[in-house]
Amino acid sequence: MVPNAYYLVLSAILFSIGMAAFLVKRNIITIFMSIELMLNAVNLTFVAFAHQWHQVSGQIFVFFVMVVAAAEAAVGLAIIIALFRTRATLNVDQVDLMKL
Amino acid sequence: MHLVLFFIFGGLCVAGALNLLLQRHPINSALSLIVVMTSLAVLYLLLGAEFLAAAQVIVYSGAIMVLFTFVIMLLNAGAEVRTHGSKAAYIVGFPGAAALLAVLTYIFLKHRTELGSAKLGGYLVTTHDLSRVLFRDLLLPFEVTSVLILVAILGAVALARKEH
Numbered sequence: 001m002v003p004n005a006y007y008l009v010l011s012a013i014l015f016s017i018g019m020a021a022f023l024v025k026r027n028i029i030t031i032f033m034s035i036e037l038m039l040n041a042v043n044l045t046f047v048a049f050a051h052q053w054h055q056v057s058g059q060i061f062v063f064f065v066m067v068v069a070a071a072e073a074a075v076g077l078a079i080i081i082a083l084f085r086t087r088a089t090l091n092v093d094q095v096d097l098m099k100l
Numbered sequence: 101m102h103l104v105l106f107f108i109f110g111g112l113c114v115a116g117a118l119n120l121l122l123q124r125h126p127i128n129s130a131l132s133l134i135v136v137m138t139s140l141a142v143l144y145l146l147l148g149a150e151f152l153a154a155a156q157v158i159v160y161s162g163a164i165m166v167l168f169t170f171v172i173m174l175l176n177a178g179a180e181v182r183t184h185g186s187k188a189a190y191i192v193g194f195p196g197a198a199a200l201l202a203v204l205t206y207i208f209l210k211h212r213t214e215l216g217s218a219k220l221g222g223y224l225v226t227t228h229d230l231s232r233v234l235f236r237d238l239l240l241p242f243e244v245t246s247v248l249i250l251v252a253i254l255g256a257v258a259l260a261r262k263e264h
Contacts, residue, residue: 005212012204016197017117023193027180051147071252073164078259093185
């Protein structure tokens, strides 16, 4: 028996670490990975609440989040490749202009 | 048994996430994120979400993280450098994240009796249950996501293509 609150606290920990990494990191790929970490933390919350209320819809939500995250990762990494090709850097501080 | 498994894999999750935060090189962060996602799959199994556990391993720690490591190696990304911007982010980022964590943990632990507890095998969503909801009640959103994936693939190819 594990209290559901433990699962929620674990997902809060993961979300906070993801948020801190998002704010602190300067590499654009690592920033993108911390977004994935936050998405995973929210998914854990959905599954925990689906277990608590015996509802399938929580897991359906997680399924759709996974699909959207896969699409987002494909497009985001393509943007990163295009960015690296024009600027030759991955540091977000050097990418502060809309045009070259 | 459930509690032991929870603490082992929850600890692995937190350790992997902290490693992602502390490592300077993106490839180390990516590999620790794979640890986080795979341990999350075990936690999904403990919560009775067997399909999602399989999907987590296949989609997240398989497809998405392979894409990440592939891009890191393709771009030959080096260790990140500290700048003035990161100094300001240190001052704002860590207290902000700590405050969020403190508030959420306080709320969850205060209401821990109302939130109930999870028993191993107490509630199992089989692929059968999940697919019945997905293909009967939510057929239109499911088909729309396939269009979304198609558009994303086309967009990714158009963005990453070399311009002549």
